[in-house]
Amino acid sequence: MGQENPYQMAVKQVQSVGRLLGLKEETIDGLSKPRRELTVNFPVRMDDGHVRTFTGFRVQHNHARGPCKGGIRYHPNVSLDEVRALSMWMTWKCAVMGLPYGGAKGGIICNPKEMSKNELERMTRRFTSEIMMIIGPHKDIPAPDVYTDSQTMAWIMDTYSMSVGYPVPGVVTGKPLEIGGSKGRDEATSRGLMYVVQDAARILNIDLKSSTVAVQGFGNVGWHAARLLAYEAGCKVIAVSDSSGGILNENGLDPLEVFEHKRATGSVKDFERAENITQEELLETDCTILVPAALEDVIRRENADLIKAGIVAEGANGPTTPEADRILREKGTMVIPDILANAGGVTVSYFEWVQDLQFFFWSIEEIKKRLKDLMRSSFAAVHGVSKTQEVDLRTAAYMLALKEVVRAAEARGMFP
Ligand code: NAD
Numbered sequence: 001m002g003q004e005n006p007y008q009m010a011v012k013q014v015q016s017v018g019r020l021l022g023l024k025e026e027t028i029d030g031l032s033k034p035r036r037e038l039t040v041n042f043p044v045r046m047d048d049g050h051v052r053t054f055t056g057f058r059v060q061h062n063h064a065r066g067p068c069k070g071g072i073r074y075h076p077n078v079s080l081d082e083v084r085a086l087s088m089w090m091t092w093k094c095a096v097m098g099l100p101y102g103g104a105k106g107g108i109i110c111n112p113k114e115m116s117k118n119e120l121e122r123m124t125r126r127f128t129s130e131i132m133m134i135i136g137p138h139k140d141i142p143a144p145d146v147y148t149d150s151q152t153m154a155w156i157m158d159t160y161s162m163s164v165g166y167p168v169p170g171v172v173t174g175k176p177l178e179i180g181g182s183k184g185r186d187e188a189t190s191r192g193l194m195y196v197v198q199d200a201a202r203i204l205n206i207d208l209k210s211s212t213v214a215v216q217g218f219g220n221v222g223w224h225a226a227r228l229l230a231y232e233a234g235c236k237v238i239a240v241s242d243s244s245g246g247i248l249n250e251n252g253l254d255p256l257e258v259f260e261h262k263r264a265t266g267s268v269k270d271f272e273r274a275e276n277i278t279q280e281e282l283l284e285t286d287c288t289i290l291v292p293a294a295l296e297d298v299i300r301r302e303n304a305d306l307i308k309a310g311i312v313a314e315g316a317n318g319p320t321t322p323e324a325d326r327i328l329r330e331k332g333t334m335v336i337p338d339i340l341a342n343a344g345g346v347t348v349s350y351f352e353w354v355q356d357l358q359f360f361f362w363s364i365e366e367i368k369k370r371l372k373d374l375m376r377s378s379f380a381a382v383h384g385v386s387k388t389q390e391v392d393l394r395t396a397a398y399m400l401a402l403k404e405v406v407r408a409a410e411a412r413g414m415f416p
Contacts, residue, residue, distance in 0.1 A: 004297050004321045006085035012322050014088070017398040020391075027406060034084050036060040040130040044123045047116050054123055056108040058131045060140055061087035064408040067138055068104035069094060069346060071145030071174075072152070074120075077295075078107035085296070086145075089317050090346070092401035093339040097378050099350045104140050106131065112147045124152055128159040135160070137170030137357065143349050144174040144220070146295065150186075154179060170356035173349035182352035184367040185345075189315065190224030190293075191368070192344015194233050195375040196336050197289060197313050203383065204310065204334060206288060214239040214285040214309065216246075217294030218258070218268050221315040221342065225291050226255035239277065239285045240268055243294070246282035247274035283307060292319035299324045307333060314338035329392045337394035339401065340382055347374055 011032045018028035037059045043051045057080055060068040070090040073083075083105045090103030108127055112120060134140055144153060153172040157179060160171045169180030177183065184191070201208050213235045215222045222240065229235045230252075237255055239248040244267035247253070253274060261271045269276055283290065283298065284306045292298055293315030299307060304324035312328065312335045314320065320328070320335060328335055348371055355361050362370075386396035 004300070005081055006296050006318055007081035007088075009297070009318060009321060010085035010088045013394075013398060014402070016322075017395055017402055020395070021399060021402060023402070023406065030409075031062070031402065031405065032088075034059045034061040034087055035063065036134065037080065037084070038131055038134055039080065040127065042126050042130050044119065044126055046119055054108055054110055054127070056106065056127045056130065057083045058106040058134060058140070058142075059083045059087040059104060060134065061103040061105075062091045062405060063102035064405055064412060065095060065102055066100035067102065068140035069099075069101040069143070069173075069349065070104035070106070070140075071143045072148050072156075073105070073107040073145040074110050074112045074147040074152075075107065075295075076109060076111045078109045082296070083107045086317055089339055091405060092398060093343050093346055095401035095404040096339050096382065096397050097343045097347055097374060098404075099346060101141075101346070101350065104142075105145070106142055107145075120152070121155055124155040125159045128156045129163065132160065132163060135171060137168055137353070141170065141349075141353060142172050143346070146219070149220070150174055150176045150181060153181075170353050173352040173356075175352070180352070180356045182348055182355055182367060183362070183364040184371070185348045185352055186220065187224040187228065188348030188367075188371060189221045189342050189345030190228050192347060192371060192375045193221075193225050193291065193313050193315055193336075193341050194228045195344070195372055196341055196379045197229065197311065198233060199376065199379045199383070200311050200313070200334055200336055206310065209234040211235045211288035212250075212286075213237045213289045213291065214282055214287045215291045215293055215315075216241050216279070216282050216298065216319075217292070217316065218242040218262060219293070221345075222291065222293035223255065223259055225293055225313075225315055226253075226258070229289070229291075230255050235289065238287060239282050241277075241279055241282040241294075242268050245269045246277040246279060247271045248277045248281070248285065249274040285309075289313060292316045295319070297321060299328070301327065304328055305331070307331075310334065311336065314341045317342065325392070325394060335392065335394060336379075337397050340378060340393070340397050343378065344371055344375060347371055
């Protein structure tokens with residue numbers, strides 16, 4: 001993680017749009033603070049027999065519009081402020097997409113790369129039991145995020161279900177298909193991103209068939225984004241990176257070959273048909289579309305001016321600082337903001353939850369169609385506001401989202 005505190009960044013975004021909308025300072029203050037924050041310190045027995053105490057968080061930012069929703073992250077740099085910021089971004093994302101949820105996020109400070117599968121399972125199950133009083137299918141529904149996956153969700157679902165005494169598939173999304181997962185969830189974030197990139201290209205009169213792409217992060221979001229942009233949208237993916245470094249081939253990389261290389265060697269680096277590049281070089285690659293799909297705070301004041309892509313599609317949450325945003329806007333770069341660009345994930349999570357509550361499952365065709373319709377209509381709404389209000393897409397998306405949340409809060413009124 002970089003230098004900017006992600007929570008301060010998230011608050012700045014709310015303050016600037018809140019004031020633009022003429023919201024009262026007391027309303028902005030309320031929207032800037034998470035409703036509920038739970039910190040848990042809990043023991044886990046490691047494989048060598050010793051006991052280690054882990055710290056985890058679950059933060060629920062706002063539930064005016066419905067139960068809370070948001071991923072769980074396992075990373076050494078997880079902090080309460082990071083989880084707060086991520087929970088706020090979930091609130092705006094669900095509102096932009098018109099999903100009946102508020103925002104939440106969770107995380108554990110740990111290094112999953114240095115833990116065995118058994119240790120990860122014990123840590124996940126104990127964490128679930130520690131946060132059990134605030135999660136549930138009608139309260140707060142976790143999902144995968146950085147270094148958590150469908151297996152992690154299966155353990156959470158099982159732990160929760162064992163505690164209440166019956167299977168509760170709707171307590172998490174991003175589960176394996178066998179226990180109530182949804183078709184299309186794995187690639188949903190990236191498929192949604194592809195749809196909005198196609199919309200953006202149409203508006204900018206860019207032909208995707210002759211466009212080049214650089215992707216930072218080659219995990220769930222980055223890998224599927226590279227794959228879909230190459231194979232379905234027809235772009236040429238020329239650079240990708242992961243935590244160990246990046247690779248570049250101006251003639252194009254085959255994402256599947258890179259995926260196989262990463263599976264075999266553990267990283268994208270040293271791929272034989274490409275040259276190794278640094279993380280900074282990846283971001284500054286001369287390309288049409290840049291997809292940051294790793295962590296927050298990577299496009300900053302220091303490097304924003306060096307970004308050459310005409311479109312930045314934020315697969316990651318919070319990759320661009322407000323200062324960098326201003327620089328990109330002045331340069332004429334179109335930034336498709338995280339709360340729209342990566343909203344395909346929570347959208348198909350919503351589909352999964354609806355299917356789980358009904359115990360009635362949809363075909364992949366139906367999922368893709370519903371996802372495409374929602375992404376397209378949300379992009380059109382955000383783009384429409386950006387035109388009429390003469391603001392960038394992020395400001396437009398925030399304007400729509402904040403208004404939705406405030407309207408819902410006003411309709412419910414204040415308790416008591
Ligand atoms: P993941 O754990 O599957 O992948 C993360 C990737 O980032 C890995 O390839 C890792 O090597 C790479 N990485 C880590 N540090 C890096 C660095 N400094 N430079 C370059 N690469 C680095 O995680 P994910 O689920 O793909 O999430 C990635 C981002 O997308 C996060 O910001 C997450 O919040 C966001 N996101 C994820 C989803 C989802 O459905 N998984 C949905 C919306 C947003």
